[in-house]
Amino acid sequence: MNIQITNEAATWYKEELGLKSGDYVRFFVRYGGCSTVQSGFSLGVSKEDPIDLSVKTESDGITFYIEEKDVWYFDGHDLVIELLPESKEPIFHYQKQK
Numbered sequence: 001m002n003i004q005i006t007n008e009a010a011t012w013y014k015e016e017l018g019l020k021s022g023d024y025v026r027f028f029v030r031y032g033g034c035s036t037v038q039s040g041f042s043l044g045v046s047k048e049d050p051i052d053l054s055v056k057t058e059s060d061g062i063t064f065y066i067e068e069k070d071v072w073y074f075d076g077h078d079l080v081i082e083l084l085p086e087s088k089e090p091i092f093h094y095q096k097q098k
Helices: 007-016 068-074
Strands: 003-005 024-031 041-047 053-059 062-067 077-083 090-096
Touching: 003 053, 003 062, 007 062, 007 077, 007 090, 024 068, 053 068, 062 068, 068 077
Parallel strands: 003 077, 024 062
Antiparallel strands: 024 041, 053 062, 077 090
């Protein structure tokens, strides 16, 4: 699995979470909410250092990652994060791996 994040979305997280070069942003499974890959679960976001890093990508000095215990949620999909132009907020897309 892979994480892809656009420069615009990475900049949004950097500004919104007050991130600086060397910081980490974790995507994790939350009970409840809405998702197209796992019913009854959703994706959470937190600024925190990794414990058991499984998948990562870097943008502008920030590492965006998923820990091993949360990989099941993606069910063979890559995580793609973009910034919606109209709302100026990030959106998650799940692309089936080839």
